[in-house]
Amino acid sequence: MSLMVVSVVCVGFFLVQRACPYTGGQDKTSLSAQPNTLVPQGGHVTLRCHYRRGFNNFTNFTLYKDDRSHVPVFHSRIFQQSFLMGPVTPADAGTYRCRGSYPHSPTEWSALSDPLEIMVTGVHRKPSLLALPGPLVKSGETVTLQCSSDTVFGHFFLHSEVNFEEPLHLVGELHGGGSQANYSINSTTSDLAGTYRCYGSVTHSPYVLSAPSDTLDIVITGKYEKPSLSAQPGPTVQAGENVILSCSSRCSFDMYHLSREGEARELSLSAVPSVNGTFQADFPLGPATHGGTYRCFGSFRTAPYKWSDPSDPLPVSVTGNPSRSRPSPTEPSSKTGIPRHLHVLIGTSVVMILFTIFFFLLHRWCSNKKNAAVMDQEPAGDRTVNREDSDEPDPQEVTYAQLDHRVLTQGKITRPSQRPKTPPTDTSVYTELPNAEPRSKVVFYP
Numbered sequence: 053m054s055l056m057v058v059s060v061v062c063v064g065f066f067l068v069q070r071a072c073p074y075t076g077g078q079d080k081t082s083l084s085a086q087p088n089t090l091v092p093q094g095g096h097v098t099l100r101c102h103y104r105r106g107f108n109n110f111t112n113f114t115l116y117k118d119d120r121s122h123v124p125v126f127h128s129r130i131f132q133q134s135f136l137m138g139p140v141t142p143a144d145a146g147t148y149r150c151r152g153s154y155p156h157s158p159t160e161w162s163a164l165s166d167p168l169e170i171m172v173t174g175v176h177r178k179p180s181l182l183a184l185p186g187p188l189v190k191s192g193e194t195v196t197l198q199c200s201s202d203t204v205f206g207h208f209f210l211h212s213e214v215n216f217e218e219p220l221h222l223v224g225e226l227h228g229g230g231s232q233a234n235y236s237i238n239s240t241t242s243d244l245a246g247t248y249r250c251y252g253s254v255t256h257s258p259y260v261l262s263a264p265s266d267t268l269d270i271v272i273t274g275k276y277e278k279p280s281l282s283a284q285p286g287p288t289v290q291a292g293e294n295v296i297l298s299c300s301s302r303c304s305f306d307m308y309h310l311s312r313e314g315e316a317r318e319l320s321l322s323a324v325p326s327v328n329g330t331f332q333a334d335f336p337l338g339p340a341t342h343g344g345t346y347r348c349f350g351s352f353r354t355a356p357y358k359w360s361d362p363s364d365p366l367p368v369s370v371t372g373n374p375s376r377s378r379p380s381p382t383e384p385s386s387k388t389g390i391p392r393h394l395h396v397l398i399g400t401s402v403v404m405i406l407f408t409i410f411f412f413l414l415h416r417w418c419s420n421k422k423n424a425a426v427m428d429q430e431p432a433g434d435r436t437v438n439r440e441d442s443d444e445p446d447p448q449e450v451t452y453a454q455l456d457h458r459v460l461t462q463g464k465i466t467r468p469s470q471r472p473k474t475p476p477t478d479t480s481v482y483t484e485l486p487n488a489e490p491r492s493k494v495v496f497y498p
């Protein structure tokens with residue numbers, strides 16, 4: 053009976069507490085972590101308990117962990133101002149709440165704060181983070197951030213200091229032998245530009261995280277009008293010649309970014325105002341070795357991850373230096389498969405031409421043996437004598453020599469004309485890239 057009374061009183065107290073919390077809406081209790089709720093294993097984190105929406109600290113507060121909100125953690129310790137936790141271990145990962153005592157009535161304790169997840173990082177191997185189709189996202193398009201690992205992670209957390217206050221939880225799915233999670237963001241509806249990392253954790257301890265993935269910078273393009281891109285001395289340069297790409301615009305961009313098709317990283321340079329009212333950056337590419345298709349973008353200092361539309365693509369091609377690229381005996385001709393293929397073709401042609409000449413000459417020699425009288429142009433007197441004399445082959449040898457010379461000359465004329473003028477040109481390969489615009493070409497020089 054008395055037990056029942058106690059129960060009713062407890063339930064009643066609980067209901068009253070729920071209906072009339074100690075703190076009004078204004079005095080909401082909250083727990084904060086500095087510098088971050090993601091704490092590297094062995095690192096430190098400072099916890100503070102706040103009231104009045106985080107504007108004031110509780111001088112004295114207690115902490116609760118996970119679902120044991122009736123048992124203060126750390127032996128009923130009362131913390132003053134702040135609690136420096138660390139060096140943290142995986143056992144410290146979890147959900148924390150706090151209660152503070154008000155300065156005006158130290159015996160009165162605040163309501164329990166909202167939960168705060170403290171995550172300990174660096175316990176598992178880092179996953180990899182990828183943007184699909186790529187990290188430069190045209191304004192209005194959607195990008196998928198894909199976090200994947202060869203470890204089976206039940207949870208992934210996507211972190212971006214700019215865009216989410218707390219790491220965004222994603223459910224890990226089995227993929228191949230490991231796991232993966234996709235997060236798609238529409239760039240029209242959310243401000244997604246910034247630096248991202250992701251972490252993974254196993255199902256039974258969600259807040260014990262892997263090391264962070266490598267960072268991924270998501271840039272939104274198409275925010276401002278396109279700059280123009282030009283090459284000095286021109287879009288076609290000799291190998292070894294210095295190339296400078298200039299990006300300029302009438303917009304007062306602070307920075308320019310130069311991207312080369314097929315390369316992940318962009319070069320960035322500050323813009324310099326010119327006397328004619330344009331803002332320009334000159335990218336020195338150094339001595340040209342291989343060509344490529346370039347684009348540039350402009351941006352402002354206040355929004356480093358928001359770029360202009362890309363400039364028109366600029367294909368830069370490099371022509372070889374004939375003196376340098378003459379094949380040398382020490383240099384193997386097998387730098388790429390294609391020149392070797394050409395050499396085989398040329399070699400075969402030469403052998404076939406020589407065989408043709410040989411058979412032609414053999415045929416001519418046999419015919420001459422039979423029709424020597426008809427073919428002979430020498431004065432008749434001497435010839436009759438000489439013709440009967442089979443030991444006198446001189447006139448025939450002259451004919452052979454002339455014939456031989458004529459065929460070889462023809463060969464010498466025709467073969468080089470089928471070949472390109474300079475050796476490096478025949479080793480250039482023009483490759484159409486899958487994502488490239490029709491006129492964009494990348495030139496490789498072995």
Ligand SMILES: *[C@@H]1O[C@H](CO)[C@@H](O)[C@H](O)[C@H]1NC(C)=O
Pocket residue numbers: 100102106107108109133134
């Ligand atoms: C909380 O107290 C600390 C001193 O312990 C102070 O540096 C900090 O600014 C205070 N924060 C807020 C939000 O009042």
Ligand SMILES: *[C@@H]1O[C@H](CO)[C@@H](O)[C@H](O)[C@H]1NC(C)=O
Pocket residue numbers: 111112130153154155158
């Ligand atoms: C905080 O707690 C200490 C005892 O641990 C007490 O002496 C002090 O008065 C309290 N301060 C406030 C502002 O509640």
Ligand SMILES: *[C@@H]1O[C@H](CO)[C@@H](O)[C@H](O)[C@H]1NC(C)=O
Pocket residue numbers: 184196198225227232233234
């Ligand atoms: C993530 O997206 C990629 C590309 O759309 C797809 O191949 C992959 O299966 C997706 N993974 C998951 C776990 O949904």
Ligand SMILES: *[C@@H]1O[C@H](CO)[C@@H](O)[C@H](O)[C@H]1NC(C)=O
Pocket residue numbers: 192193194238239240241
């Ligand atoms: C992105 O959001 C905008 C505005 O809500 C919408 O018009 C557009 O269709 C969305 N794009 C995609 C790919 O979902």
Ligand SMILES: *[C@@H]1O[C@H](CO)[C@@H](O)[C@H](O)[C@H]1NC(C)=O
Pocket residue numbers: 298326327328330332
């Ligand atoms: C402006 O001046 C820079 C050099 O200061 C030059 O490279 C650029 O071509 C000029 N642009 C125009 C539009 O005249």
